[in-house]
Amino acid sequence: MTPTIGVLALQGDVHEHLTTLGALGARARPVRRPAELATCDGLVLPGGESTTIARLAGLTGLLEPLREAVRAGLPVFGTCAGMVLLADRVADGAAGQQTVGGLHVTVRRNAFGRQVASFEERLAVSGLVDPVPAVFIRAPWVEDADDDVEVLARVGTGPATGRIVVVRQGSLMATSFHPEVGGDDRIHGLFVDLVRSA
Ligand code: GLN
Numbered sequence: 001m002t003p004t005i006g007v008l009a010l011q012g013d014v015h016e017h018l019t020t021l022g023a024l025g026a027r028a029r030p031v032r033r034p035a036e037l038a039t040c041d042g043l044v045l046p047g048g049e050s051t052t053i054a055r056l057a058g059l060t061g062l063l064e065p066l067r068e069a070v071r072a073g074l075p076v077f078g079t080c081a082g083m084v085l086l087a088d089r090v091a092d093g094a095a096g097q098q099t100v101g102g103l104h105v106t107v108r109r110n111a112f113g114r115q116v117a118s119f120e121e122r123l124a125v126s127g128l129v130d131p132v133p134a135v136f137i138r139a140p141w142v143e144d145a146d147d148d149v150e151v152l153a154r155v156g157t158g159p160a161t162g163r164i165v166v167v168r169q170g171s172l173m174a175t176s177f178h179p180e181v182g183g184d185d186r187i188h189g190l191f192v193d194l195v196r197s198a
Contacts, residue, residue, distance in 0.1 A: 003195045006031035006040035008066075010056040012048020012081060016180035020188045026195070034065040042075040042195035045082030045100070047137065047178050050090075050109065053081060054098045063098065070102035075171040075198045077191040083174035084109055084140050091143055103172050104146035111141040111176075112160055123177070125153040125166055127190060133182035134165070134175075141176050142167055171198050 002025065007017045009030035021028035021044070031037050043066075045053070057063040070076055070086075078086035084093075085100050087107035112119070123134040134153075142164035145151065153166035153175075165176035166187075171194060179187035 001196070002027050003041040003192065004029060004039055005042040005044065005192070005195060006037060007044045007046060008053065008057070008062075008082075010060065010062075011052050012046040013079075013178065013180055014046055017044045017046050017079075017188075020180055020185050021192065024185055024188055024192045026192055031062075032060065034062055037062065037065055037069060040074065041198070042077070042191065043069070044191070045076060045078040045085045046180070047080030047082060050081040050084035050099075051094045051097055053085060054100075057100075058098065063100065066100045067102070070100060070172070073171055073198070075191070075195045076100075076102070076173075077194075078103070078172075078174040079180070080137065080139055080176060080178055083107055083142075083176055086172060086174050087142075103167070103169055103174060104149055105167060105174075106143045107140045108143045109140050110138050111143070111163070112136060112139055119158075120182075121155065121157060123153050123165070124156060125187070127152065128186050132179070132184050132186055134177035134179075135181050136165075136177045139165075139176040141165055142174075
């Protein structure tokens with residue numbers, strides 16, 4: 001079957017995700033309205049600015065449908081700001097920052113600090129044979145995770161060594177980095193597999 005995978009298209013890195021998902025054989029669709037969400041077998045929450053995306057989701061009537069979809073078991077993949085949006089708890093969030101939630105973690109926003117706001121690492125990820133090029137841009141990390149959350153990768157070098165940057169919990173997946181800009185589609189491949197097997 002060809003899964004339909006939506007990319008929340010309110011703000012941020014939408015186009016790159018659509019291209020990568022399409023190349024992997026999914027029917028990739030931008031999602032801006034609840035009716036579009038309803039047709040999806042899986043959804044990507046892209047990087048961008050989590051407070052802006054959450055505000056726009058509220059204004060377009062998508063926030064509650066997104067929460068319901070996660071509760072109903074829709075496979076969702078959050079990248080960077082999307083990881084913040086999937087988190088149940090946000091550290092260093094903006095005042096009153098809303099999330100979709102569902103992922104049983106605390107995510108720290110802009111966790112890597114100003115000096116290392118952006119960096120790239122070849123990251124070892126469980127389930128992938130070779131490391132992936134991971135581009136971090138004002139990225140969050142997972143500060144703590146409940147027992148039902150599987151840690152798939154931690155930072156391997158530098159001052160943030162050991163910090164959790166890739167997680168999975170059932171049909172939810174999240175990365176601190178931007179898999180759509182590294183020129184490597186294997187992380188998206190993991191998500192497409194997850195959608196196909198859901
Ligand atoms: N710092 C941004 C936020 O908290 C995320 C940055 C990104 O997605 N590249 O929303």
